[in-house]
Amino acid sequence: MDILQAIALAVLQGLTEFLPISSSAHLILLPVIVGWEDQGLAFDVAVHVGTLTAVVFYYRKDLAVIITAWFGSLVGKGFNDEAKLAWYVGLGTISVGLVGISLSDAMQESLRSPLVIAAATILFALLLWWAEKRAKEQRVTVTFLDAVMVGLFQAIALIPGASRSGITITAGLLLGLKREYAAKFSFLLSIPVIALAGSLKVLELYQSDVAVIWSFMFIGATVSAIVAYLTIAWFLKLLDKVGMMPFVWYRLVLGVVLIGVFSGQA
Template identity: 55%
Template sequence: MLLIQIIILAIIQGLTEFLPISSSAHLILVPQLSDWPDQGLAFDVAVHVGTLSAVVWYFRCEVITMARDWGSSCVQRQQTGESRLAWAVILGSIPVAVFGLLLHDLVDTTLRSPLVIAWATIGFGLLLWLADVIGRRVRDEHRLGWKDVVVIGLAQAVALIPGTSRSGITMTAGLLMGLTRTAAARFSFLLSIPAILMAGAYKTLKLIEQGSVEWLPLLLGAVISAFTAYLCIHWFLKLLDRIGMLPFVIYRLLLGAGLLYVFM
């Protein structure tokens, strides 16, 4: 891989993993539109490791507290501290794990079409705008009910369709369930930890079957994506209540329209 390709793809992954604009779509489309060779599975794994390390580090205090209280709740058989939120993250991660295993062949082949990405980008972008407009925005992530968690978890499974955006669809569901913008984003980011971990583990197993890899481009990609993702999470949460979802909706509509123009 060229150095410029490594840098650009790593930055794109770091930004798009947590913004509601679909990282998978961008990683698929950029090589196609730039005539670069496909970056390959190893690089995809590396940049996902980078974004995973960024979100874990950003929420490190919450993650440590949730893990501790989850362990206590298992021993005491009752909710303690942040154990409810930890259980919510676990429950919300089950649908994407199940559907990911069942549909991975379809996702890796047929659904990687630019036209699928274009329509998903537009359709789920409009749904994000609707949720932002009609959502009551009265609750934080600590007040989620189990029904809310199931809905958000099922929404995350829909993000297996390239162009949907995992963060975008989970924020959409969170807003429709009455979460504030910041709460919807925070819960989406916490949900991303097991989601990225599971996807990375699956891709790593496939990578082991392929044999040797070049480690230097992977390390560079992981570092750049981690740094970019950390900054993205910080500024997104800081500015979200001020700017809302509309800028991302507009971007999705323009991107989807551009893809339809190019590929239809």
């Protein structure tokens, strides 16, 4: 890996982690197009740290209120909306954790097939399209049922190409949440998910004897954090103006490109 590859992949990770366009589809396509070797586990850890830092910093004020309310609920101070939201974020994380643990290495590897990613990119783009068209956008609060359903949808995102943000926003729209709030809940859900995924990668890195190039780790974490923060801010402002359809069309085109690039290798 050289510095250009490190910056390009960090920008791509930061840009696609929170947009409903599938980071996995982009991260598998770019190295193939330009002929890069795999970036390695250590760099994956770095960009995960970057995107986690971005979403935590963006929602730092909300998180302070939510966490304070959650602790208050533990000591008998009642369950206000912020405390409930904290519990619902935890509830929505359970299913993806259970499914992730149950998947064998062989199953995970088979799901990383480029054609599987292409199919998922297209299929879940169509589902997002349907959700956008029938969205009622009536609510800005999450219920227990919302948390369960969005959490179940989030587990589907373990299929590369589904897009974690895309599938959770889809679920939120289908349940009647406003676009901006569906996106906010999706991003809050990403915090424990990215933290868990990053922790597993750190453990895997610790157990391996992979050499770590710290300069590239710093570049990856910093660039992905900055790009992810700007992407979250831009996306939330854009949603009310253009909705989800530009991302649907982009995903459909991307899926077709992936099929075109990889169909001869199947």
